[in-house]
Amino acid sequence: MRRTIPLALTFIVGLYPILAFFVPDVRIAHANDWLDEALVIVAAFALPLGTVNVIMTNTSKLKKKARGWQYSIVLLAGLAIMAIYGLIGGTGVDPKFQWMFVNMVSPLQSTMFALLSFYVASAAYRAFRARNVEATILLIAAIIVMMGRIPFGDMITGGRMTPLSEWIMSIPNAAAQRGIIIGAALGAASMSIRIILGIETTYLGSGKD
Amino acid sequence: MNAKKLLNVDRRVIYLLVAIGALIPIIRPIGLPTVPTEPVWKLFNKIEELGPDDAVIISFDYGPSSEPELNPMAQAILRHCFARRVKVLVMALFPLGGVNMAIDQLDGIADEFEGLEYGVDYVNLGYKDGAQAAMKRMDISIQALFPTDVNGDPVDDMPVMTGARNYDDISVVISLATGIIGEYWVNLVNAQFGVPVAVGCTAVSAPKYYAYLRAGQMMSMLGGLKGGSEYEKLLVDKYDFARELYEEPDVKARSAMAGMDVQSIVHMIIIFFIIFGNAMYFLMKKQEKEEKER
């Protein structure tokens, strides 16, 4: 029973969007929309679970004065302040919330994103080695595309680098992307069929009863 | 020269050189030229064909992390639309900050243009959850999906919505996207409803979007900071107001064209390291071979 009900629910809920994809009847579309909304509501209920876990983990760290407990104070204070001003704003946007978002959250996120430039440099230095023919082709293509994305490329080659770079992106790259997308989509479809039919049950915690 | 030691150079040396390479053009701009490419031209020409009787949707589907890359193109596209007095419907389908990005950009850019009125020439419809479901509903009615704007005011009375009831009235959808939402616009809105879709995306997503561009499912793509700089260049070449605006220090510093200086230097540093790494790799191989022979 513990596994039968989830599997039955999975079967019904999994088949329904497939039915809605082919059957345009308004009643079926409405039910499908209801399922989409239900997912959002379930996710919203799961959010407090996660938030409670964060609060419990960090208050426990504070109590035990575990390593890094000072950061737990910052985390809990940030959580409380943003939540309070976010709730005050209602469905609109509170000016103080917007200020904190623009002047604190946004720069912090941009900073983390900016780390990528450093990591790309170190990863490229380590990974782009002409060990064999394929690696050499990859290396040359990477240099052409990088040069094509900056004005220097065209300045050095008299305007030839950008069209060459665009060709690499539009033809070989697009072909490879399509192959991966089709393969991944088939894999996802196969996995979905297994889940809907109740063959794949590892997500329930176990493959065995 | 010990090639093996040089090959295993501390990554902090690489980070330091990248940091210096990024800082120098910010302190002392170079002003490298930009050459617009065909995918960017397509969107520019499309908006050039539009006027006060046309409406476009600009969807802010990105958050703060993609702000440095996508804000410049957002600003350039908004300026272009406002210059041509095209009706602009702004919305956000990205949950983490999309609406904040929209608010941040829209009001500031609209203030640069005299005679533009909120609710008449443009509107910020705010955020709607469930990206794909929201996109499907707009085929029937945009107002049904967004009965109020971001401030909670009913959109029924707004003149801007009169000529923008559903996708039939929309000339082009421009999604400024990070992640998967750009693909949703292309796969759903263009494929099922035939609306032209243009996507402005981060550079890391651009390779994926080329497949859609080649298939004709996307009419245009602005890839990363370079795409933004190309659009700014087209704007500056065509409109005097843009030429003057992008000369102002504050605007120039935040523009994609200025960002391209940084990108150019950092790309050159990475290319240098790749070539250097390979040179050391082959030198190390040679040294190992010589040692074996000894």
Added chain:
Amino acid sequence: MKRPLLFILAAVFLFLASQVLSPAVFAQEITGLRVFDTPGDGGESVTLEWEGGAPGAILIMRSASKGGPFEEVGTAFGIDGSYQDYVEAGIAYYYQISYQLGAEGYLTAQVGPAIAKSNWFRTYRVNALILAALMFGLVLYYINAAKRGKELYIRRIAGISAIDEAVGRATEMGKKIMYIPGIMSISDIQTIASLSILSHVARQTAIYGADIEVPNKDPLTFTAARETVKQAYMEAGRPDQFKEEMVTYITYDQFAYAAAVTGKMVRERPATNFLIGYFFAESLILAETGQSTGAIQIAGTAAPTQLPFFVTTCDYTLMGEELYAASAYLSREPNLLGSIKAQDVTKALIIITVSVGIVEYFFGSSVIKDFLVAR
């Protein structure tokens, strides 16, 4: 001999001329106006079609009663066109078209009634139905074949084979294993695939007595991951070793999550990192930081944009469908192996269809291409 040749040439010339000088080129009065319920929809619209017209705007006029009054509901462009009008289902509508030919205005006779009705099948998606039925049928066939004892071969997937070695390494070093199940919710299929691998990894850590940590970005994934790990420990016969702190929720924010996890990697220096699921821009931050700490890294994703980052920074990478095949590969259950086989056969059929379609297109036909268009 000359006369028949002249007749043939004349016939060809007349045929070509008829194409060039067809009504489509010149403006002419609209004829054949008809309106009908749009096929294959949910009763949202009716469709008008006509022949003739002018290059300029054509005004579509609608009335809910025969004889009017008519109101303008939209415009169409082009000669020999069509227009889809979104209306209320069940109500009879009448239509007229108003247009200009030169300086003269024209109004067609009214047509109707047309009633928008809900249909039971989207006829334009019959191609998707055929493909879906084909794949479904193949899955059932091969599962049946596997159950009957037929040997189904799956090639070695290096990343999955390395899981046990990676867990063993962490046990020997006395360090923990960090498992990152991607940043998307449980509704994403990659997350489900990741949890199936987590189940196996958690069972291995329970058996070896190694330490595992699973930091989560999504609250739904967090609850599912906790249950998965708990169940794995129970199955391994070590329920007492399971601790709730093994599976934690960090934050919903993408880069705050990346900052927290990379901080853990640098401070705690896990021996093994698993990065399996759907990732976005934080993938390189996580993988490069893990690489810098000297951990063995096994990654897996079906996101094409993140694969290059994982390939350059991780020791093993499960690419695209390899991620989805993991549960079948690990369990070797006939049911699961059968579905992988069916997936491979479907891919082979797609390759053949695309190849034939390309050849056909070169010969000027587009039957396969038109059939495969997705709507």
